[in-house]
Amino acid sequence: MQHQSFNKTIFNVILLLLVCLYSCNKSKEAHGIIKANKSLVIVVDAAHGGSDTGTISEAGYFEKDLMIVLCNKFASLAKEYNITAVPTRTTDKNTTTDERIAIADASEAAVFLSFHINRIVPGKPVSSGYEIIVADNTPFYVKSKELASQLIAGFHVANTQTIYTEKNVIILATNARPAIAIECGFQDNPEDLATILDEKKLEVMCRGVLSSIVAYSNTH
């Protein structure tokens, strides 16, 4: 009898462990969101600002303003992924490259993301799609490239055409962490512009980037 009771206790302990494991996984994937295994700090850089307007569309939108809208949304969603998104600016002001990098250093950010939006060059055909830029002259080149691949895979799932480019962008090259710039389409392309201006579309885009960062972080 004693032996049977011991077996029953063991059975109950195993059952309890299985239930715990199941609920643990469930909370991890609540609402279909996979969170970062460890809490992650990233810098989210709304490019340009102040007298530096960035691109200006035919309709009069300034890149500097659109990127604030995007980065605010991104930061508000990040918490759901166990990510703290530290902004380089939340208002319309000039911020130097050094100041942006100092923010990343002070927050010990694991990743630096700089958000931009292109504009169609007058006289050239209408363009669309995203561009992911990585600097090729930094010790973080390989890791940045791996993060870029993860992002491209994420955009591919969302059916967004994405171009990968390597160029010597100073804010990426001088960062002491994987750093990437994302050109979020073209201002003069109505669909690309709508992704920023339509809150629901913007949320889908931000969640795509966040999921890609989680996938990168959880495997590094």
Ligand SMILES: [Zn+2]
């Ligand atoms: Zn820009």
